[in-house]
Amino acid sequence: MIVRAFRGLRPRRDMIEKVAAKPYDVVTTEEARKEAQKNPYTFYKVTRPEINFDVEVDTHSDEVILKGKEVLEQFQKEGVMILEDKPAIYIYREEWQGYLQTGFYATFSTKEYAEGKIKKHELTRKDKEDERARHVKLMRAHTGPVFLMYRSRPEIDNLIMKHTTKEPEYDYTDDSGIHHTLWVVKDEKEINEIVDAFKDVEAFYIADGHHRAAAAARAAEELAKENPNHTGNEEYNFFLAVLFPHTQLNILDYNRVVKDLNNNTKEEFLKKVSEKFEVEETEKFKPSRKHEFAMYLEGKWYKLTAKAGIFNENDVVSSLDVAILQENLLKPILGIENPRTDKRINFVGGIKGIDELERLVDSGEYKVAFALYPTSIEDLLKVADEGKTMPPKSTWFEPKLKSGIIVHLM
Structure with a gap:
């Protein structure tokens, strides 16, 4: 399987707690607006861009989405968020109520998703896919990560874990009580070690974020058709995700x-x-x-x-x-x-x-x-391996992945 380092756009160390926000689909417009009134740097201004307008607006309009893009560019211009100077992989840990999951941010192949190597267990709705794909194309960015998992292997798990003994870039507890720690891996040899470790892995599995993955693949296909010099190596061919070993994930009822x-x-x-x-x-x-x-x-x-x-x-x-x-x-x-x-x-x-x-x-x-x-991880993997789909609302993963910790620009 393909794992790819990339230049992440991420908050300055002293701004991480202000910028990082819950996924756009677990908060209402009103909740996001209230947060923005207290905190002008919340990432909801990017993922819930309607809150940048004083009045009711069409949340699906190009104008609203492009306003989110403008805010993201402004954050970069002001130095609130910084673009990594070279490709990196970001080791990431979430700790919550005794649960600990350690994985990493990287980008993953939309081609492998289309080929079924990145396996799903849920149906997606075309209207939601269309909306997210348009968001990706207009933003020219993946602003929220897909939540992926792989079948745990001790040698790979240990390879990831060895980076957690170093000095972290981020180390904070959010207002939901989730402790976030992130380490930046920029050394080429260390990146290649991680990339090579996954070359003989047969599949990745979507835990959460089916619409984000489908939208990334759809946007990549459309952008490829629009690009007469398409090579397959462009940033739009890869989507943002965090990959965890399956044994560390926690499904609630x-x-x-x-x-x-x-x-x-x-x-x-x-x-x-x-x-x-x-x-x-x-x-x-x-x-x-x-x-x-x-x-x-x-x-x-x-x-x-x-x-x-x-x-x-x-x-x-x-x-x-x-x-x-x-x-x-x-x-x-x-x-x-x-x-x-x-x-x-x-x-x-x-x-x-x-x-x-x-x-x-x-x-x-x-x-x-x-x-x-709660549905078990093993059942989820079995459903995905058999190419079947679960009934709606079968799994609730916790802790969820926040938006705004790392952004993938295209």
Whole structure:
């Protein structure tokens, strides 16, 4: 597999805490605007460029996206962000609530993505792909990294880890309690060691950022067609990502809340659920193993255990808990045919805890909530290796990757 060093654009050491921001898709425009009022250097001004305008604007317009590009250029001009003097690989560590993941920023081949060597486990939406590809082309930059993983190998993991004994460039804890450390590797021999270590690796896997990867590949294809002197070595042929060993990644539960019981009374609903699941009234709890679910309904918690025979144990997708819940409860009983588009269902990342499920149901906004056991990394790898896709909202990775730590300019 191809791993490529590049000249990253990154915040000056004393500006990293001001610039780095959460991914654009986990904050609202309003949240980003509030942050920008306190902090004029937030990267939301680049990734949420509508906040640079006083009034409501079309967030998808060229004018808005180009304003983000202008802010990025201004940050560079003012020395808030600096362009590396030579190609580098950036060793990166995130530490959060006892979890530690150490990988590195580099650029990766859009050609290998198109060939299926960078494997995915989710479907992407064409409209979202179109929007992100246009963003990449207009910005002439990858402003947010894709979250990649490789099957862990001790010799490669140790090669990455040896750089963490050096003096870091960044070392700080953000307001979410995530400790970030970054080391810059510019020595050509050391870079080649890392690049060569991955030459016989067969595949990389997308953990998070499917639309970013698809958009980068789409933009590369379009830019290649527009370039009569295209060689394949241009910056647009490579996208920004952080690559981690799979053994260090942490998937949290991704839970569901539903607005109504689909015209069932509570008694009718519980009776139908008991046809496919063992139902037991219980104290509040989090599922502790596969095929076990927690359900909150009208002030009471229930433990649901999938009955034998309701799914195919030999099929990796249908034996996922998200699929079991969808095919045996959400779809047939609650009438949720397509969880991607049905407005009656919503999804709650496990980082918010099961108290949030209780709160949402008690508020009256939702009628019933379901907590799931997290999907395993091994299941994700198996789904990707078999060329299959997971049901929507199957995985919630935490900690997530921030934007603005490293930018890849094209």
